[in-house]
Amino acid sequence: MLELPLAQSGTALVREAIERFLTDVADALPNVIAGVVFLLIAGIAMKVFMTALREALKRTIAGESPVYRQFVATIVAVFLWFGVGLSFLSIVGLDGIATSLGTAAGFVALGISYATSGMIADAVAGVYLLRDEDFNPGDTVDIGGTVGVVKSIELRKTRLAVDDDTVVRGNAEIEKKWTKVGDAVADQETPSPAGD
Secondary structure (H helix, E strand, C coil), X not given: CCHHHHHHHHHHHHHHHHHHHHHHHHHHHXXXXXXXXXXXXXXXXXXXXXXXXXXXXXXXXXXXXXXXXHHHHHHHHXXXXXXXXXXXXXXXXXXXXXXXXXXXXXXXXXXXXXXXXXXXXXXHHHHHHHHCCCCCCCCEEEECCEEEEEEEECCCEEEEEECCEXXXXXXXXXXXXXXXXXXXXXXXXXXXXXXX
């Protein structure tokens, strides 16, 4: 006889748990639907915005390598999608998680920026070197006592031809101490001395 009341109380507990679960799902459903609608609208808006940003970058830095445009577009997209994700969590009622993720992301970003400060400095200096009219492939430059011909300028590094060798330097180092010795156009126009 003891088994029957225990079985009935166990069945009542299961029924109560299922009813509570269904009630919680029904209460959360409007927030979930609002979150999904938000994600759809945000996805469309992000697609339009990123297309406009890429076109604007093509026009403003048209002469630059596509790598730089893609780099800027990717950074903007990551920040915007992170904001969309945090907003989605807030909309579905997970404000505490959104706040914690935002705070944690701030600390992670601080750590990453500290750890990659040299790379960031090289990339920023690379943009300046690419935009500098006096620093071009084919130019002869002196970088702190190393004289060579600029072979290529990349996002983080510049390659120089020095005595039949290739010397690679970080752009931040070059930006601080380079001087122009000559350029390819002027060297071609200058007649060579007799007997060379």
